[in-house]
Structures are given as C-alpha cells and as structure tokens.
Amino acid sequence: MIVKSYIGTAQGLRQIQVEIVLSPGLSQIQIFGLADKVIQESSKRILTALQKQGFRLPPGQTVMVNLSPNHLRKSSQGLDLAIALGILMETEQITKDVFDSAKTSVYGKLSLSGEVLVPEDSHMLNFESPAPELLTGPSTGLFHFDVLELSTLSEVTNIARVEHQHKGYHPERPARNSDWMFTKKMARLMAIVATGEHSLLLAGDAGAGKTTLMESVVPLLRQPDEKSFRKLAKYWKLAGKELSWRPSIQPHHTSSPQAMIGGGNPPRPGEISLAHGGALLLDELLEFHPNVQSALREPMEKGYINVARCGHRDVFPADALVLASTNLCRCGKFHPQKHKHCRCSSLQLRRYLEKLSGPFLDRFTIFHLMTHGKEAADQNLEMILKRVQKAQSFAEAEGRGGINNKLSESRLLQDLASSVDPQWVPFTSSRRRKWSLLRVARTLADLEQSSSIEQRHLEEASVWTGRDYHRLQDYRFNDFIFV
Numbered sequence: 001m002i003v004k005s006y007i008g009t010a011q012g013l014r015q016i017q018v019e020i021v022l023s024p025g026l027s028q029i030q031i032f033g034l035a036d037k038v039i040q041e042s043s044k045r046i047l048t049a050l051q052k053q054g055f056r057l058p059p060g061q062t063v064m065v066n067l068s069p070n071h072l073r074k075s076s077q078g079l080d081l082a083i084a085l086g087i088l089m090e091t092e093q094i095t096k097d098v099f100d101s102a103k104t105s106v107y108g109k110l111s112l113s114g115e116v117l118v119p120e121d122s123h124m125l126n127f128e129s130p131a132p133e134l135l136t137g138p139s140t141g142l143f144h145f146d147v148l149e150l151s152t153l154s155e156v157t158n159i160a161r162v163e164h165q166h167k168g169y170h171p172e173r174p175a176r177n178s179d180w181m182f183t184k185k186m187a188r189l190m191a192i193v194a195t196g197e198h199s200l201l202l203a204g205d206a207g208a209g210k211t212t213l214m215e216s217v218v219p220l221l222r223q224p225d226e227k228s229f230r231k232l233a234k235y236w237k238l239a240g241k242e243l244s245w246r247p248s249i250q251p252h253h254t255s256s257p258q259a260m261i262g263g264g265n266p267p268r269p270g271e272i273s274l275a276h277g278g279a280l281l282l283d284e285l286l287e288f289h290p291n292v293q294s295a296l297r298e299p300m301e302k303g304y305i306n307v308a309r310c311g312h313r314d315v316f317p318a319d320a321l322v323l324a325s326t327n328l329c330r331c332g333k334f335h336p337q338k339h340k341h342c343r344c345s346s347l348q349l350r351r352y353l354e355k356l357s358g359p360f361l362d363r364f365t366i367f368h369l370m371t372h373g374k375e376a377a378d379q380n381l382e383m384i385l386k387r388v389q390k391a392q393s394f395a396e397a398e399g400r401g402g403i404n405n406k407l408s409e410s411r412l413l414q415d416l417a418s419s420v421d422p423q424w425v426p427f428t429s430s431r432r433r434k435w436s437l438l439r440v441a442r443t444l445a446d447l448e449q450s451s452s453i454e455q456r457h458l459e460e461a462s463v464w465t466g467r468d469y470h471r472l473q474d475y476r477f478n479d480f481i482f483v
C-alpha cells in the first residue's frame with residue numbers, strides 16, 4: 001500500500017511516498033528511510049491511537065513502513081495519519097476506496113486517543129502549487145483549496161469534503177494622500193521602486209522625509225492578482241487579520257527578534273512573514289536588534305525564512321519588498337553636506353555606521369542619501385501612480401509580468417541594447433551590485449517604454465544603485481571627508 005504525504009525541508013513541505021508492507025515477525029511498526037527521532041517515536045503513538053479506536057495490528061506480522069525517496073533525511077509533523085491509514089488498508093480493516101490514494105495526499109497528526117489534528121506547519125501548503133487534494137484533520141477553513149477532513153480514525157468511512165469558500169476578490173488600493181508633494185527627483189525614485197519593486201534603503205538626517213517617502217510607495221505597488229491575493233488573505237486570517245491590499249508591515253524598532261523573525265511553540269510567523277507578498281517598512285533600521293539584520297538577509301535573497309525551534313527548523317514564506325530608512329548618526333543630524341549641525345564625534349559616527357553590516361547593505365538594490373533640496377515639490381502621488389502603471393503595462397505587453405527586481409540574469413543580458421558599451425557591464429566590484437544596476441536599468445527602460453536597456457538607462461541606474469552606496473562604504477572605512 002502506498003500513501004502520499006509530506007516532510008519538511010528548507011524550501012517548504014515536500015511530497016514523499018509512505019509504503020506499507022507486512023512481514024512475519026513481532027507485532028510492531030518499524031520505520032525505514034532516514035526518519036528522525038520524532039518520526040521514529042510516532043510508531044508507538046500510532047499503535048496506541050489504532051488500539052483506542054478499535055483497530056489492531058495483525059498478530060505475528062511486523063508492519064514495515066518505508067519513506068521514499070530513501071536518501072533524504074526526514075522530519076515531519078504529519079506522517080501519523082498517512083501511516084495509520086496505510087496500515088488499516090494494507091491489513092484490510094478498511095477498504096482501499098475510502099479515499100483516492102493516487103490523487104490525495106494525507107497529512108495529519110494523531111493524538112493518543114486517535115483524534116486527527118492538523119499539523120502546525122500545514123499552512124505552508126497554501127503556498128505550494130498546484131493545490132493538492134489533501135486529507136487532514138478538521139481544518140476550520142485554514143486552506144485556500146478544498147480539503148478532505150477526518151476527525152477520528154474510526155470515522156474513516158465518513159470523510160467529509162470541505163469546499164473552500166471563495167470570497168470576492170476586492171483589493172482596494174490605499175488612499176493616496178493628495179497633500180503630499182514630492183520633488184522630481186524623489187518622484188523618480190518612488191516610480192522606480194514601485195515599478196520594479198526594488199528594495200530601498202534611504203539614509204539621511206532626521207526630518208528629510210524618509211518615512212513619508214517609504215509609506216507613499218505602498219499605494220503605488222502593482223495590484224495583486226486574484227490567485228495570490230486569495231492566498232495572502234488566507235494566510236493573514238491565520239494571524240486573525242483581514243487584508244484589503246498587498247500587506248504593508250511597519251514594525252517598531254523595539255520589536256523582539258522573535259516577533260520579527262517568527263518562532264515559538266506552536267510556531268507563529270513573524271512580522272517579516274506577514275509582509276510576504278507586500279512591503280516590509282523598517283524605520284530607523286539601525287535601531288533594530290542586530291539579529292534582525294542578519295535574519296533579513298535570507299528572505300531578501302530567497303523569499304523565505306528559516307526559523308530554528310526546539311532542535312528543528314520551520315520555514316515561513318517571507319518574500320517582501322523591503323523599504324528601510326536610517327539616520328546616519330545617533331543624534332540624527334549628521335549628513336555629509338551639513339555636518340555642522342551634528343554633535344557626534346568622528347568615532348561615534350563611524351561606530352554608528354558600522355552597525356550596518358556590509359552583506360546586509362549589499363542586499364538593498366537602491367541605497368540613497370536623502371537631502372533637503374531647494375527643488376520645488378510639485379509631484380503628487382496620482383502623477384507618480386500613472387507613470388508606474390504605464391510602465392507595468394508596457395512590461396506585461398513585452399511578456400514580463402513578474403517583478404523586475406527578480407529578473408533572471410539571462411533575461412537582463414538579452415535585453416541589453418547592442419549599442420551598449422560592454423565596459424559598462426562588468427565594472428563593479430560586487431556581483432550583486434552589477435545585477436542590481438541592470439535590474440534598475442530595466443525598470444528605467446520600462447518607465448520610458450523602451451524594449452531594450454540603453455546606455456542612458458545604465459548611467460542613471462548606476463547613480464541609484466552605486467553612487468551613494470560607494471560613498472557610504474568610504475564613510476565606513478575612512479575618515480569622514482565632508483563635502
């Protein structure tokens with residue numbers, strides 16, 4: 001008898017096969033296939049649950065359970081139900097047609113009394129594609145697809161099909177504050193960030209408008225498609241919240257690393273995961289706990305976060321646009337062009353900036369030093385939104401419906417105009433900065449409805465991705481040179 005189920009991996013839940021055969025021997029359950037201690041221990045629990053529900057193992061027969069593929073080390077929170085149902089079918093205590101084992105995956109925990117429970121990590125299945133046909137415990141609307149539900153083992157002939165209630169798809173773009181006006185330069189930056197969803201770190205003195213700019217990007221973001229919006233809305237329901245637009249999470253810098261990253265028992269997603277599919281706004285970035293900086297590196301690269309807990313790991317989705325701001329010194333008044341207002345010593349300045357780790361800074365596509373300019377603020381959010389939407393429609397018409405900040409290297413190179421000076425591409429010390437530059441150049445080309453990335457796009461992109469980034473590196477490692 002073969003039943004499909006899941007194990008946990010660094011990338012989420014992975015489907016495996018649970019094979020059950022009987023062999024002459026002691027009346028017990030033996031599990032093979034690199035199972036960890038938690039799975040090994042489940043054999044006694046399954047046995048007790050079967051007995052409590054009026055079933056038994058055949059005398060003089062050992063139940064051999066093989067988990068394949070065999071070469072993978074396995075940890076799982078929900079193999080109990082698959083093993084128990086496999087045993088009941090193999091020993092003909094129930095018929096093999098109670099569910100379709102070729103189509104249905106079985107993922108559930110058993111209590112000692114034989115109750116079926118939904119495993120804590122099964123919310124990950126909401127992010128697996130395509131949606132599986134799943135047999136599990138009473139799920140109370142956890143999933144965004146239809147599920148088969150079973151409350152106790154003895155009710156196996158009475159499996160309930162619970163249909164997912166499709167709610168209307170009504171994302172509401174947040175209101176754009178019409179009083180907020182921006183300079184042409186800042187409007188350009190916001191259009192770039194919103195169009196390409198490029199991660200952004202804004203630095204500057206207090207009162208430069210960093211927070212307003214970050215918050216204004218959220219209503220400019222692309223409307224979520226119906227499928228992903230439903231998934232996100234479901235995920236938010238787990239946290240007891242309603243979603244009306246792409247998520248926007250702005251945790252305070254005093255939040256604990258666990259509140260930010262996730263964890264606990266049972267494991268709960270942190271703020272970083274609640275921002276999945278939307279934006280994570282981090283005001284006063286350097287005031288956050290240092291562990292938060294290092295924890296953010298993985299999701300900014302891979303779109304998910306590993307959370308260590310009681311000797312094993314949980315994986316939560318965490319694919320968000322990260323928008324962050326920071327002052328350049330503790331008093332908040334330092335700016336390279338206006339040093340006279342700041343009372344921090346040179347050493348204090350350097351210590352403060354050293355809190356920003358190089359690898360973390362490198363993960364921001366755009367780093368920009370904000371200044372109070374004399375330029376007139378004559379751009380409102382409606383004007384910027386129109387430019388963003390025009391650029392996104394152009395990219396879609398070109399066959400690029402995804403996010404520019406995730407465009408593949410091959411696609412970026414393919415879009416480079418033949419007239420581009422080849423010296424421009426491999427010019428920077430960091431591989432990440434090179435691809436950041438090309439991705440922003442792709443967005444600049446979209447804002448101009450240009451199919452190819454031209455020299456002028458690369459030149460402007462290098463200002464957004466490289467100029468201030470390299471200036472900051474100089475401040476971090478050399479004496480301050482005021483300009």
Ligand SMILES: [Zn+2]
Nearest residue numbers: 329331342344
């Ligand atoms: Zn200062």
